[in-house]
Amino acid sequence: MSRVILPPSTPPRFAPPSEEDDGATDEPGTLAKTGAMPLWKMAGILLGLGAVSIGQPLLDLLGQNPEFFIAHSLQSSGIVVLMIGVLLLPLLLLIPVWLARLVSPTFGGAVFLITVALLVALLAANAIGRLPLTGVWVIVLSVGVGVGVGLLFMASDTMRSVFAFLTPAPLLVAALFVWFTPTSEVLFGEISPDGIAVTGVENPVPVVLMVFDEFPVASIIDAEGNLLTETFPNLADLADDGVWYRNAVGVRQQTEEAIPTILSGIAADEGSIPVASDHPRSLFTMLSATYDVDAVETVTDLCPHDVCGGTTRSVAPIRRRWTGIGIDVGVVYAHVVTPDDLDGFLPRIDGNWGDFGAAGAPPNGVEQADGDFNIIERFLEGVEDDRRQEMPRFLDTFDQDDDARPPLRVGHFLLPHHPWSYLPDGRVHGSGGAPGADGTGWGPDEWLNEQGRQRHLLQVAYTDSVIGDAMAGLEELGIYEDALIVVVADHGITIREEIPHQRIIYPDTVGSIAAVPLFVKYPDDWEEAPEPGTIDDVRAETTDIVPTIAGVLGVDVPWETDGLSLLDPARSERTESTMVGTGGPVTFGVDGGEKLEVARGMAEWFPTGDPYELLPDRSFADLVGTTPDVAESDEVRLSLDQEETLADLDGDSEPWPSFLAGWLVVEGGVVPDDALVAILVNDRVETVTRVYRTEGDSARFQAFIDPDLLNNGANDVEAVMVGTLSEPGPPVR
Structure with a gap:
């Protein structure tokens, strides 16, 4: 019986593609060839590129502000764990690349190039953002740099070799963070009271x-x-x-x-x-x-x-604490790469040492929960x-x-x-x-x-x-x-x-x-x-x-x-x-x-120091405490955000609706900027406030009343319009 001898250069048809070729063509500059790179090489490139684009700017900022770690109750071991986590984070980007390779080397190559372009764009944004350019231009140029470098990476063996040299970058970034930032004091500082403590206290009172x-x-x-x-x-x-x-x-x-x-x-x-x-x-x-x-x-x-x-x-339970730390680190990095004129949507970090995610970034005049300078919650x-x-x-x-x-x-x-x-x-x-x-x-x-x-x-x-x-x-x-x-x-x-x-x-x-x-x-x-x-x-x-x-x-x-x-x-x-x-x-x-x-x-605003005596003008002090007749109006409409709560108030509930806010609407008209609203409790005027954030026929208002005025169950609380600062008028609803 005769045998068919295959040429040595021809692999058996049943042999699976190796990780080196993985079905890739030898033609340089193809997505398939990029996708056929060994995973360990891809991991090294992502770690190195991630270290310079994410790790270095983030750890440098945190390292210069060791109060961040103190606020999060992180000791030396916790700081090291956080540092390692930041530097290893780019490895997560290898997961979609690996999944795409299962489909085909070409698809895997495309996903890997997009990942490389993204990291390069982040690195470029950190550098270009320092130029006197608008945020839009920073984004456009950074994306352009990322795409350009990504294409060069695909087309050039030399460029891939250059990126391979970034593999040791995480070690260099870690060394800079550990030994050359103020955080080193937290990592290595030790103190003993020996030689400082006094003895022989003559009057040892508490x-x-x-x-x-x-x-x-x-x-x-x-x-x-x-x-x-x-x-x-x-x-x-x-x-x-x-x-x-x-x-x-x-x-x-x-x-x-x-x-x-x-x-x-x-x-x-x-x-x-x-x-x-x-x-x-x-x-x-x-x-x-x-x-x-x-x-x-x-x-x-x-x-x-x-x-x-x-x-x-x-100190909070470990899962809750590290979740909060992760959120805060993400917010910090978002500030690092986002142009200054476009970061208004981000939570503020300039007054806190933590809990940035809860701080929000409210525009002027917008009510929010636990807003500015929220240094407290994480602590x-x-x-x-x-x-x-x-x-x-x-x-x-x-x-x-x-x-x-x-x-x-x-x-x-x-x-x-x-x-x-x-x-x-x-x-x-x-x-x-x-x-x-x-x-x-x-x-x-x-x-x-x-x-x-x-x-x-x-x-x-x-x-x-x-x-x-x-x-x-x-x-x-x-x-x-x-x-x-x-x-x-x-x-x-x-x-x-x-x-x-x-x-x-x-x-x-x-x-x-x-x-x-x-x-x-x-x-x-x-x-x-x-x-x-x-x-x-x-x-x-x-x-x-x-x-x-x-x-x-x-x-x-x-x-x-x-x-x-x-x-x-x-x-x-x-x-x-x-x-x-x-x-x-x-x-x-x-x-x-x-x-x-x-x-x-x-x-001038609080004559006796009582927080509840605030009024837009002291002349309205005569109105407070009265029970005026309120006229009906087809044009004026007022509502309170707390109406439901006030209708069935539980004495143990929080927040307690001593704070009241709502809308004033003038149908078919315009709300004056100095329109006034009186708050009535059981038909008695308790305070007067002025609107803000006027938007055509509507405006917001808010005020505080003494919490002792409210009782369990239903409460009769109403907001009525009382004219304007320039022209006060009788109450209308």
Whole structure:
């Protein structure tokens, strides 16, 4: 029987194509040849190209901002895991390529080239975006570069070889991130209190330091500088029991620098990281040998783990935390590659250290939930994003029955920091962002800006109640009378028309940013304490707190501080103070007049400090409290967003509809920009508001009413039009 001998160059017809040829033609420049590349080569190219187009810009930005990792409670191992995940992320792009290859090498080649073109376009966008071009041109040119390089990749063996040289790029990017960014301090920094801790405390009284955030002293005083005692009764009680340092200022604008400054007495260096390794000298380490030390830290990690046990931060379950981190990293990278003039749809990242996905990017005047500067939610994931749980958690740290040492407790509370979510009694009102907000600052409409201040004041009133809870809790623990208690804020906030940034210190925002509350209750039986109820108007600075604590305890601070004891007469020799902010240092005098200027402006809208007394014009105060006749109109129509909730209100429900919003429509007409709306509860006028965001025959309005006006079940709440600011009129519905 004869045999057919096939030529050696001819593969058997039943032999499967190898990964090398996979049915590809030897003709250079074909999709099939590209698709027949070994998968390991494709993986190397994607890893290298992804490292320079995604990994390097993203890790460089995050590496320069280690606060991101601190806010997400990431220790060294977590940071390394995140870095590896970012660098390996491009491998996911190999999945559609592999699936396409199962169909045919040509299809696989096409998908791989599209992937290469996409990564090249992202790399090009990062570079071209720095040129003075519009966003559209940046996109067009970046896509063009991506397509062009992709075609060259298909047509040229040389280009494919060039791309192969990028394979080691992930290692280089990782090395730059680990060793040459500020995050290296978080990765490798260690601190021991040895040599810093003091011994032989002469007066070992309990020490309680509570730091509040974004809290200007101007929000709690009247035009003459007197404490608004009816609105803030707990602060008034604290002032009666101790000393109110009415002329106190912070010296660092940024929280990440202000908190270490308060805890060390040393003005923090610009760009320093709020971790123990960057700030080894602190109240925590100074008293670690003689005190039972614990803390609640929300955005810092300043208490060394061998002192506080690594339990000062509230940490969410691992799946929830990493989901949030993944979302935030994606938002950050989107900002990296999106042209500045086209990134308005992205959540903002300029005021947060996390939870960017929840921050949103609302246009001016649009209501939103938990909008700007949403620094809070990610920080408080462990308590389900609820800042109301922070003080109970703080008081729980005192439960150390087996420790005979006196307690040192430090709490940093993100109150009254925005988002401004709470009513004075702690219920959520659900108003979302203030309509006057304009990016990082405030727009030109003073009325809308004051509606923002109203939210702020409501939350300040809630902060007052939290301070009251702390005082009551310390009383119950039996340590209030004996304790040294310090209540202070890190910085304030500016609410004023056409301010470009509400958190930056400028020469004309000293009164709202630098001037902060500072109250000290000295131990009751300490003979050197000032008379309770003293108001001290000598300039005090936040660097003075640690020297003051040391003085009361009878120890020397084992390092040189920038501050003085609040009991040191030398404070009166100060002639100026300086706050360092992101816009540079601002130096100002010591008379404290700046805060009074802010308070006078606030008093024009809130004469007694009551957050519910806001009106578009004080002349409408006569209308509030009346029960007017309301005329019917075929042209005017008003509706409330909360009508359904108000019809059957559950006393335990949140948000509580103390915040009301709705639409005013004038059929066949135009709503005037200064149209006024009165809110009636049980036919009685409770407040008057002005419309905004007018759109022809319709406009939005919003207002707050006292929550105690509402009851369980059905509530009779109505909005009626009462003319305009220029021409007030009788109520119509």
